[in-house]
Structure formats: structure tokens, C-alpha cells
Amino acid sequence: MRRLNQNRTIVILVAPALIFMVLFFVLPLAFLLMQSFQTDDSVLTLQGYSDFLTSRTSRIIYWRTLRMGLLITGICTLIAYPASFVIARMPTRRRTFLLSLVILPLMTNAIARTYAWLIILGRQGIINESLQFFNLIDSPLRLIFTENAIVLGLTQLFLPLMVLPLVSSMENIPEDVVEAARSLGANRLMVFFRIIVPMSMDGLVLGATLVFTGSVTAYVTPAILGGTRTLLLSTLLYQRAVTLADLNRGAVVAVVMILTTLSVNLLLRLLRR
Amino acid sequence: MKTSRWLYFSVFLLYFFLLGPFVIIFIAAFGAESTLAFPPTGFSLQWFARIVETQQFIDSFWTSLWIGLGATAISLMFGIPVAYALVRFNFKGMSAVETLFSAPILVPGLVIGFSMLNFFVLFGRIEVMTGLLLGHTAILFPYSVRVTSVSLRNLDPAVEEAAVSLGANRLRAFMLVVLPNMRSGIAAAFILGFITSFNNVPVSLFLTGPGITTLPISMLSYMEYYFDPTIAALSTVLVIFSILLVQLAERVLGLSRFI
Amino acid sequence: MRKSLWVVLALMLLLPVIVVVAQDEPETLVVSTFGFNLDVIEENVTQPFEEAFGVDVIYDTGNNSDRFAKLESLGDESEIDVVHFAGAFTFRAKEAGLLQEIDPEMLENYDDLFDWAQDPLGDNAGIAYAINSYLLIYRSDLVEEPITSWADLLRDDVAGFVTIPQMTTTFGPATLLMLDKALSGSDDINYDADMAWEALPDLADNIVTSYIRSSELTTLVQQEEVWLAPYASFAIGNLLGTGHPLTAVVPEEGVVGGPIVVSITAATEKVELAHAYIDWLISYEVQMAEAVDLIDSPTNMVVQADLAAAEDDEMADACALLTCGADLLDSLIFIDNAEIEDRLDDWIERWNEALLQ
Numbered sequence: 057m058r059r060l061n062q063n064r065t066i067v068i069l070v071a072p073a074l075i076f077m078v079l080f081f082v083l084p085l086a087f088l089l090m091q092s093f094q095t096d097d098s099v100l101t102l103q104g105y106s107d108f109l110t111s112r113t114s115r116i117i118y119w120r121t122l123r124m125g126l127l128i129t130g131i132c133t134l135i136a137y138p139a140s141f142v143i144a145r146m147p148t149r150r151r152t153f154l155l156s157l158v159i160l161p162l163m164t165n166a167i168a169r170t171y172a173w174l175i176i177l178g179r180q181g182i183i184n185e186s187l188q189f190f191n192l193i194d195s196p197l198r199l200i201f202t203e204n205a206i207v208l209g210l211t212q213l214f215l216p217l218m219v220l221p222l223v224s225s226m227e228n229i230p231e232d233v234v235e236a237a238r239s240l241g242a243n244r245l246m247v248f249f250r251i252i253v254p255m256s257m258d259g260l261v262l263g264a265t266l267v268f269t270g271s272v273t274a275y276v277t278p279a280i281l282g283g284t285r286t287l288l289l290s291t292l293l294y295q296r297a298v299t300l301a302d303l304n305r306g307a308v309v310a311v312v313m314i315l316t317t318l319s320v321n322l323l324l325r326l327l328r329r
Numbered sequence: 330m331k332t333s334r335w336l337y338f339s340v341f342l343l344y345f346f347l348l349g350p351f352v353i354i355f356i357a358a359f360g361a362e363s364t365l366a367f368p369p370t371g372f373s374l375q376w377f378a379r380i381v382e383t384q385q386f387i388d389s390f391w392t393s394l395w396i397g398l399g400a401t402a403i404s405l406m407f408g409i410p411v412a413y414a415l416v417r418f419n420f421k422g423m424s425a426v427e428t429l430f431s432a433p434i435l436v437p438g439l440v441i442g443f444s445m446l447n448f449f450v451l452f453g454r455i456e457v458m459t460g461l462l463l464g465h466t467a468i469l470f471p472y473s474v475r476v477t478s479v480s481l482r483n484l485d486p487a488v489e490e491a492a493v494s495l496g497a498n499r500l501r502a503f504m505l506v507v508l509p510n511m512r513s514g515i516a517a518a519f520i521l522g523f524i525t526s527f528n529n530v531p532v533s534l535f536l537t538g539p540g541i542t543t544l545p546i547s548m549l550s551y552m553e554y555y556f557d558p559t560i561a562a563l564s565t566v567l568v569i570f571s572i573l574l575v576q577l578a579e580r581v582l583g584l585s586r587f588i
Numbered sequence: 589m590r591k592s593l594w595v596v597l598a599l600m601l602l603l604p605v606i607v608v609v610a611q612d613e614p615e616t617l618v619v620s621t622f623g624f625n626l627d628v629i630e631e632n633v634t635q636p637f638e639e640a641f642g643v644d645v646i647y648d649t650g651n652n653s654d655r656f657a658k659l660e661s662l663g664d665e666s667e668i669d670v671v672h673f674a675g676a677f678t679f680r681a682k683e684a685g686l687l688q689e690i691d692p693e694m695l696e697n698y699d700d701l702f703d704w705a706q707d708p709l710g711d712n713a714g715i716a717y718a719i720n721s722y723l724l725i726y727r728s729d730l731v732e733e734p735i736t737s738w739a740d741l742l743r744d745d746v747a748g749f750v751t752i753p754q755m756t757t758t759f760g761p762a763t764l765l766m767l768d769k770a771l772s773g774s775d776d777i778n779y780d781a782d783m784a785w786e787a788l789p790d791l792a793d794n795i796v797t798s799y800i801r802s803s804e805l806t807t808l809v810q811q812e813e814v815w816l817a818p819y820a821s822f823a824i825g826n827l828l829g830t831g832h833p834l835t836a837v838v839p840e841e842g843v844v845g846g847p848i849v850v851s852i853t854a855a856t857e858k859v860e861l862a863h864a865y866i867d868w869l870i871s872y873e874v875q876m877a878e879a880v881d882l883i884d885s886p887t888n889m890v891v892q893a894d895l896a897a898a899e900d901d902e903m904a905d906a907c908a909l910l911t912c913g914a915d916l917l918d919s920l921i922f923i924d925n926a927e928i929e930d931r932l933d934d935w936i937e938r939w940n941e942a943l944l945q
Contacts, residue, residue, distance in 0.1 A: 062418060065499070069414040070426060073407035073470070077429055081467045084448035085436065091447065113941045135346065138339035154344075156575055161347055163571035165528035167548045168564030172350030175357050175561070179812035180366040182353065198748060198813065201797045203945075212346055219343065273437035276530050276549070283797030284754060285945045290439050294534070297443050299756050299800065300936065301657030307447075310440040321435055364810060364831075450661055538667075540618075540646040550623065550649070554803040556810040 085314075092307035104308040114292070118312070121289045124203065125271040128210050129218075132267045133260070135211075136218040140259075141252065143219070144226035155223065158216045166213060166276040173209045173281055174200065201283035209277040214270045218263035225259025226252070258328055265324045269317045289313050351568055358561040365558060376562035386563065389547040393527050396458070396543065400465035401473070401522035405515065407466075408473030413503070415474070416481040430474040433467055438531030441468060446535040457538035464532045469522040476521060480514025481507070520578050524571070616644040617861050620659065621672040623649025624803055624822070625883050632877040637868050643861065651801045652677040653756050659686055659853065669856040670865055674720070674758035675708055678849040679925040682713040687851045690715060694863040697870045697888065702917075705887035708847045709925070716847035717869045718822065718884035721911040721920060722759045722766075723843050725827060726816040727809075728835040735816060738763075738839050739770035742790050749815035750794040751808055755939040757800055761928045762844040763818055764935070767791070769841045779927040788942045798943060806830060820846060821911050825882030828909075836909075838916075845911075845920030848884065879903075885911035892917070 095103050108114045143154050161169060176182050177199035184196040199205060229252065237247050275290040282291065289309060297306030353367070361371025380386050408430070414420070415427060433441065445464050449455045484507065492502040508515075533543045542550075552560055621629075626647065634645050648655065648668060656677050659666055663686070673681060681687050689712045692698045698706065698715075705716035726735045731746060741750055752763050765777050768784035796813050799805045802823035808814040810830040819827060827834055850869055852862040868874060875886040879895060880902050886892050895907040896914065907913060911920075 063420070066414050066418050066420050069410035073411045073430070073474075074426070076407055077467065077470065080445070080463045081433065081441070082429075084444035085440075087448050087451070088440070088444040111937075111941075113937075113944055116944055135339060135343050138336050139343040142336050142340050154340075157344065158347065159575050160568070160571060161351075163524050163528075163575050164351075164564070164568050165545045165548075166530060167545055167552070167560070168354065168567055169350060171552070171560050171564055172354045174811075175353050175365050175367055176350065178365060178367075180364065182367045185367060196812070198796065200811075201813070212350060215343065215347055269435070269437075273439060273531075275439050275534070280552070284799075285795065285797050285943050287944065290437070290531075293439055293443065298535075298657055299653050299754075301653065301660060303447060303661070306443060310437075310443055313437050313440055317435060317437060447661075450665070538648065540648065553801055553807065554624070556807040 088307050088310055091304055092311045094304050096304070104305055107305070108308050108312065114309075117287050117289060117292050120203070120286075121272055122316070124207060124210070124288070125268045128207055128214065128271040129264050129268045131207070131211050132215050132218040133264065136215060136222055136263065137260070140219050140222035140226055140256075144223045144229075145231075151223075155220070158219050161212070162216045166274070167280075169213055170209050170277045170280045173205060173212075177205055177208075177281075200281055201286065203282075203286055205281040206278050206286065206288070209281045210271050210274055213274065213277060214267040217266040217270060221259040221262040221266070222256060223259075225256045225262075229255045261324050261328045265321055268320055268324075272317055272320075273313060289316075354561045354564050354568070357558050358565040360558050360561075363557040365556060365561075369558075376558045377566070379557075379559045380563050380566065383551070383559070385542070385547045385551070386544065389542045389544045392458075392461075392541055393544040396461050396465050397523045397526040399462050400469055400526045401519055403462070403466045404469040404473040404522060405477070405518060408470055408518075409477050409508075409511070409515070412474050412478035412481055413507070416478050417486065427474075431471045433469075434471045438468065438529065439534070442532035442535035445532070449536075457536070457541040460536045460538070461533065461541070461543070464536050465526045465529065468529070468532055469525060472518045472522045472525065476518035477511060477514045480511045480517075484510045517578065520574065524574070614642055614644050615858070615861065616646055617669050617858060617865060618646045618648060618667045619670045619672070619865070620648045620650075620655045620668045622651065622801075623647070624801070625826070625881075628881050628883055629878075632881065632883070633869065633874055636874075637865065640868075641861065641864060645865075652758055653800075656681060660684055664855045666853065666855055668853050669858050670850060670862050671853055672717075672848065672850050673714070675716075675847045675849055676758050676761075676925050676928065678714045678851055679709050679929065681851065682709055682711065683929075686854055687713050688854045688856075688859075689713070690852060690866065691863065694860070695867045695870070697867055697872070700872070700888045700890050701870060702887055702889055702892075704922075705847065708849060714849035714851035715866055715870060716887050717850050717866070717875075718848040718878070719887050719911050719917070719920075720846040720848055720885065721821040721843045721916065722762050722818060722846055723821065724816065724837040724839055725819050725824075725834050726837065727832060729833045730815050734835075735837050736840055737770050738766040738818075738841050740839075741767065741816065741818075742787060742794065746816045747794045748796055749813070750791075751796055751799050751805060751814045751817045752791075753805075753818065754798045754800050755932075755936045758846055759818065759820055759844065760939075761932065761935065762846075762923055764939075765923065766818075766839070766841055766844060770839070777921070777923065779924070779931065785938070788939075792942050795943065802826070809834070822848070822884055824909050842919060842921045843916070845922050847887070876903075879906050879910060879912075882906060882909055 092104055093100055093102065095101055143151055146154065178184070179196040181199070183199060187193045188196065233251060234247055237251055242250065273290055275294065278286070278288045278291050279294070282288065287295070289312065293306055293309040293313065296302045296309055357365060357367065357369060358376055359372055359374070360369025361373040362369060411426065411430060415423065442464065445460070449460055489502050489506050492506045493499065497505065528545060529543070530545045530549070533546050537543060537546050548560055548563065626649065638645055652674050655671070656673065659668060659671065659681065671681070678687070692706070692712065701715070705719070708714065708716045724735055724738070733745070741752070753759050755761065764781045764784045765779070767787065768778055768781040771783040771787060772778065797808070799808065802820055803826070805814070805817055805819055806823060806826045809817070809827060809832060824836065850866050852859065856862060870888055872888060872890055875888040875891040876894070878884040879886050879891060886895070892912060895903050895912050898904040898907060911917065
């Protein structure tokens with residue numbers, strides 16, 4: 057009786073949301089998957105995928121997207137790891153304040169954040185103006201519409217996603233463990249690699265997952281800072297789906313994008329175990 | 330352990346990188362010229378005035394506001410019961426449900442928007458506002474389910490049991506005892522959800538339509554047409570708005586725990 | 589603290605519910621258009637039209653291909669009544685059965701139009717309400733040797749400072765065809781454009797990024813990322829507005845003419861209102877106002893005649909900058925949309941690959 061009752065309660069609690077998600081999330085994605093196996097004249101075909109795999113354009117774009125995702129994740133780790141270590145050991149009030157500053161960029165839209173880079177990297181931007189002021193260059197350099205511009209923009213965009221999980225995992229490392237290790241004669245490097253790194257691994261993997269997924273799928277920053285010659289998967293998807301109105305081949309890119317992020321997520325989740 | 334100097338340098342580097350661009354936007358917003366040359370040579374508030382004069386920004390601001398509030402409210406109404414079920418009960422398919430509701434974070438926003446556009450077309454004409462509202466609601470479930478379940482987990486089930494044993498029925502116990510104790514989680518989910526919706530680009534990119542657009546999308550199209558500091562001014566306003574919201578949330582709730 | 593938080597939460601939850609939806613509104617006309625210079629168009633075209641007919645005009649803006657895609661995918665379900673496209677896209681929309689025939693009898697100003705503007709795509713699929721020319725513009729302070737030919741896009745001294753429209757846009761194919769004409773020295777257009785394809789890698793080396801919308805070109809010039817670019821003449825006002833010294837060139841191989849066409853969608857039932865709107869667009873007052881503000885070059889013969897005859901006033905200034913005057917109008921090269929249509933998919937693919945860094 058009690059058991060039956062409980063099942064009914066669970067159904068009542070979960071069903072409405074479940075129906076919503078199936079209708080407006082799962083079904084559209086299933087439909088998209090179906091579309092990716094279609095072409096104008098064929099109902100079920102792998103044509104779209106084989107085109108994607110054999111086209112030089114999409115191969116370049118795919119590898120560029122992956123490469124930049126890794127690069128951005130790497131840079132974020134290099135900056136965030138030591139900084140998070142310091143922040144995690146600060147007194148609560150200071151730490152709270154600093155963390156709220158980390159959250160701030162997350163709360164602002166990507167356009168505002170990317171826009172700043174136009175001012176920094178433009179022909180009359182800060183970097184070019186200062187380089188010219190010190191006579192280091194004769195004429196302004198082209199800094200936007202390059203891969204580097206995208207890397208900078210996305211690193212700034214996703215740094216918070218690396219810092220937050222790192223800080224929260226490092227906070228949990230008890231000070232006495234470190235003290236104990238030190239008193240047993242471990243030097244700093246040993247403490248770092250034997251205690252800090254393993255104990256913050258969870259945060260690092262989570263952060264890396266978030267940053268990598270974010271970089272591979274971000275649209276606004278590559279669209280503004282990359283131009284049309286430095287396409288990434290996201291900008292390619294938009295071009296195919298909207299500019300070329302080629303829904304089937306757009307669907308192929310979309311599916312490739314999901315597969316990429318999902319497999320990276322799974323891989324990193326295994327690592328976390 | 331003594332923190333060495335280069336560790337502190339990394340903190341400096343982090344904040345320089347995170348906040349530097351904002352400082353630059355602030356400065357550019359007050360520039361006098363109509364280009365983005367840096368540093369600006371004069372001081373002017375004209376770009377702030379331009380925001381208010383641009384009807385497109387005003388309209389899309391209201392659209393974004395309503396969509397944000399509406400989508401967050403709907404996803405919370407649907408999501409809180411799910412969070413409760415996940416925390417209080419053990420059932421078959423539990424992990425599947427959990428995965429499904431966090432899936433919108435894993436699936437790229439651009440793909441979600443694109444798939445919805447294609448899908449909605451199947452049913453013929455769907456109002457732009459409805460489409461946006463549905464799309465935004467779907468992407469907010471991870472917040473409304475996960476964030477609220479964090480605060481539920483912290484609540485001792487015994488409290489609820491006590492209420493029940495004192496004669497309240499389950500629903501009453503939930504309303505009177507559980508819900509009030511979840512308030513910080515709900516508020517955090519609300520703020521996170523609202524901000525996510527308010528700032529969303531990829532889903533809106535596909536779902537906006539005739540005469541109706543969201544604020545970020547209208548910022549994107551404005552940037553294509555004009556290269557003046559209006560976007561810097563608007564960004565400044567939005568950043569200040571976020572600072573206030575974040576400070577408030579952090580003080581009251583400790584928002585960073587939920588992300 | 590506790591109470592107030594609840595009140596705020598409750599309010600937030602309730603607010604969306606309070607939104608009032610139902611309201612009696614005047615008849616609306618949904619116009620799909622370019623979104624370029626909308627504020628001026630609002631003043632010159634939209635507001636007077638709304639007042640004269642007691643209707644609301646709602647704009648759905650975007651570039652040709654975005655809006656074409658939308659119209660095609662939504663078909664009968666789109667809410668769009670009237671659509672503005674550049675010629676090539678009207679051709680495509682017509683082929684896809686998205687447009688209905690315009691009845692010239694319902695347009696009072698029809699006879700004032702040039703012949704080529706009355707029915708540029710056949711079957712009365714659309715009316716050319718403006719004419720664009722596609723030519724070159726460059727920074728005269730930064731490029732020392734004057735630009736005179738489409739082949740100058742390949743010059744070394746502009747390397748890294750050139751932008752061209754994407755192949756998917758109205759004038760994308762025209763860039764290739766005119767480059768080919770310049771390289772081959774031929775008088776006619778060769779729609780296979782072999783020589784241009786051969787030179788494409790060199791062109792790609794010179795290009796910083798490609799653009800879709802003219803507004804993007806303006807921003808690129810403003811940002812000083814671009815010194816030399818082909819442009820559609822309707823953008824001249826905005827380009828000069830960047831404040832940089834710019835020189836417009838009529839290249840020796842010629843200028844491509846691009847009619848800007850307004851059509852009525854197959855789906856709409858507001859046929860009369862749509863005709864009234866089109867008639868409004870080609871009327872003397874509107875065409876003149878748009879010309880003087882450098883928004884569009886008129887296809888109304890009377891307006892063109894008045895502009896050409898004007899001296900030393902804003903009309904004369906406008907004529908100097910627009911596609912205006914008998915000589916220029918007579919020398920326009922019109923590209924055959926049907927020839928392009930067959931090749932376009934293949935071209936887009938090859939073009940994208942060549943441009944990818």
C-alpha cells in the first residue's frame with residue numbers, strides 16, 4: 057500500500073516536467089538526428105556524414121575547433137590552478153569577495169564581454185596604440201579575425217568555470233593534512249603533487265569539462281572575433297543552417313557537435329572516478 | 330605553507346584578465362567620439378542617451394525581461410517537484426531522470442535552438458513569444474532541478490516527518506515546512522535561471538522572429554550596423570545591474586556554492 | 589529579511605502571469621526587409637504610410653539569405669506579407685513558389701517606372717523599387733596608386749586589407765564574374781569564370797574576412813580593417829559616414845546593376861494593403877526622399893529625371909553619389925540569375941574552401 061502510494065507520488069511529481077522535456081527538448085533533438093540522415097532527395101542516407109568527413113573544409117574546421125578547445129582549457133588551467141590555490145586558502149570574507157568577482161563575468165552576456173576585445177585588439181585599439189606609441193611597430197597590426205583573438209576572448213569567457221570548481225575542491229583540503237605532510241619532511245613540490253593535485257582532481261576535471269565544452273560550442277565570440285575565414289563548428293553550423301538554409305547539412309554539424317561534447321564529457325567523467 | 334610570490338601573481342593575472350575588459354568597456358562608454366579609438370579623447374554621456382532613444386533596445390529589453398521571468402518561473406514550478414522526488418525517493422530510472430534534466434547543459438545551446446526551430450515549424454505557426462518561452466524554459470531545467478535539490482539535501486527529512494506525524498498531510502508538510510526551508514535554493518535557482526535566460530544568445534538566435542527580439546540579439550545586430558560606443562554603454566549598464574544582483578545574491582545566499 | 593525575500597519571490601513568480609495579452613490592434617502588415625537605415629526609412633516611408641492607411645507596419649529584418657531561408661522553411665506559415673529582396677533572391681523565391689503575382693493595374697505609379705524596373709524577373713513576381721550598382725571603394729589616403737579595375741583586388745599593396753561579400757550574398761557571384769572579366773579582358777561575361785577561379789587563392793591571401801551585410805562592410809571600414817572593397821551603392825551614405833577618406837571607383841570593366849525588388853508573398857491574404865505599400869514605395873515622394881537621404885537609388889523615371897536635372901543642391905549631391913544619371917544607368921551590366929542559379933551550390937563550396945584559413 058505504502059509502496060503503491062509512493063509510486064503515485066513520484067509520478068505526480070516527475071511527470072509534468074518529464075512531459076515538458078520530452079516534448080520540447082528530446083523530440084526536437086530526435087527530429088534533428090533524423091534530419092541529419094536525410095538529403096533533399098533521399099530519406100535515409102549517410103551522405104551528409106560522408107560529405108562532412110571527406111570535405112577538406114569541414115575537416116579543417118573540426119580540428120581547429122578541437123585544437124582551440126584544448127588550448128583554451130590548457131590556458132585556463134595554467135592561470136586558474138595556482139590562483140585558485142591561493143584563493144582557497146584565504147580567510148572566508150576575502151575569499152567570498154574574490155569569488156563574487158569571479159562570478160561577475162558569468163553574469164554578463166557574452167556580447168558585452170566579447171565587445172571589449174574589439175576595443176583592445178582593434179586597429180585603433182589599446183594594443184596597437186601602445187605599440188605605436190613606443191615605436192615598436194610602424195602601422196597597426198591585424199589582431200582581430202585571427203585564431204588568437206578567439207582564444208583570448210574565450211579564455212576570458214570561461215576562466216570562471218575553471219576557477220569555481222577548483223576553489224571549491226581545494227577548500228576541502230584540510231590544512232592539517234598539508235601541515236602533517238610538511239612535518240613529516242615532505243617538501244613543497246611533494247606536498248603539491250602528492251596531496252594538492254590528487255585532492256583537487258575532481259575540481260580540475262569538472263572545470264576542464266566545462267571549459268572545453270564551452271569553447272567547442274561557443275558562438276558569439278568566434279562570430280565576432282573570428283570573422284568568416286576562421287570558422288569553428290558553431291559558426292559553420294550557423295552558416296549552414298541560416299545563411300545557406302541547408303537544414304540537413306546543418307543537422308549533420310549539430311550532431312557532430314553533440315557527439316564531440318558528449319564523448320569528451322564521458323571521457324572526463326571516467327577520469328573522475 | 331607560505332604562499333610564494335608567483336602564486337600571488339597568478340591571482341593578479343586571473344583578475345586582470347577577468348576584469349580588465351570590463352574596465353575598458355566602462356572607459357569606452359564615456360568616450361566622446363563615435364568610434365572605438367582608445368583611449369577616448371573626450372567625455373560624453375551621449376551613448377547612454379542613445380540606449381534609451383533606440384526603440385529596439387527598449388522593446389527587446391522588455392521581451393528579455395518577460396521571457397526571463399516567465400521561463401524561470403515555469404521551469405521552477407515544474408522543476409521543484411522533480412528535485413523533491415529525486416532527493417526524497419529512490420525509484421527506477423532515477424539516474425535517467427537526473428541526466429535528462431541536466432542534459433540542456435551538455436547539449437550546445439546552438440544545437441538546442443536549431444533543433445527547436447526545425448521542430449516548431451512542423452506544427453506550423455507558433456507565436457515567437459511562445460517559442461522563446463518554451464526554448465528558454467527547457468534550458469533552465471538544470472538550474473531549477475539541480476540547484477533546488479542541493480538545498481533539499483541539506484534539509485533533514487526528520488523535520489518533514491515530524492510535521493507529518495503531528496497531523497499535517499504530505500502536501501501541507503511540503504508547503505509549510507519544506508518549501509520555506511528551500512528558499513535560498515529557490516532564490517539562487519531563480520537568479521541563475523533568470524540571468525541565464527536574460528543573457529542567452531544561441532537559443533534566441535534561432536527563435537526570435539518578426540518584430541520580437543531579445544536584448545542580446547538586438548545588441549548583436551546593432552553591432553553589425555554601427556561601430557560606436559553605444560554597445561559599451563549598454564554593456565556598462567548591464568554589468569552594473571549584474572554587480573548589484575551578484576552582490577545581493579552572494580550576501581544573501583552564497584551564490585558561488587551553487588554553480 | 590525572510591518576509592521580504594518571500595514577497596520578492598512571489599512577485600517574480602506572478603509577474604509573467606500578470607502580462608496582459610489580449611488587445612485590439614490595428615491591421616498589421618509584416619514586411620521582411622534589410623534592416624539597413626531603418627530609422628531613416630521609418631521616417632520617409634513607414635510612418636507616413638501607417639498614418640495614411642491606419643495600419644501598423646512590422647519589420648522582420650535580416651540579410652537576403654537569412655530571410656529567404658526563413659520564408660522558405662516557414663512557407664505558408666510565415667506571417668510575412670511583403671518581402672524585399674535583392675534580385676537574385678526574388679528569383680529564387682519566385683522559383684520556389686513563395687511569391688504571388690503583382691497586379692500592375694493596382695499600382696498608380698507603375699507607369700513612372702523604367703522598363704527594366706517594372707518586371708525584372710518575369711511573371712510580375714516583383715517590382716524593382718530601387719537600383720543598386722556594385723562597384724569598388726578604397727581608402728585614398730592609404731592606397732597610393734589609384735584603384736581602377738576589379739583585378740586590383742589582387743594587388744600586393746592592399747594585401748590583408750581587402751574584404752569581399754560572401755558567395756551566398758546578392759553580389760557574391762558578381763565579384764567572381766567581374767574579376768574574371770578583368771583578368772580575361774573579354775567584353776562579355778563568362779559564367780564559368782575559369783580565370784577568376786584560378787586567381788582565387790591569390791585573392792584569398794589578400795582578404796581579411798568576408799562580409800554578408802553591407803553594415804558589416806561599414807564597420808570593417810570604420811575599424812580600419814579594410815582599405816579596398818566592392819560595395820553595393822546603397823551603402824555609400826554609411827560608408828562616407830565613417831569619416832575616413834574614401835574614393836568610389838567605377839572600374840574599367842564596368843558596374844554590375846542589382847535591382848532591389850519588392851514582392852508579395854504567396855501566403856498573404858492582405859493583397860490590397862500589400863499593393864498599396866508597393867505603390868507607396870515607388871511613388872514620387874518616397875523615392876525622392878529616399879534618394880536625397882542616400883538610402884536608395886530611384887527606379888521612378890520622373891525622380892531620376894529631376895535628380896539628373898538638379899544643380900547645386902542636395903538633389904544634385906545625391907545624384908552624384910547614387911546610381912543616377914542616364915550614362916551610369918545605361919552602362920549597367922545585369923547578371924543572368926538563371927545562369928548563376930545552376931552553379932551556385934558548387935561555387936559556394938569551392939569559395940568557402942578557398943577562403944578558409
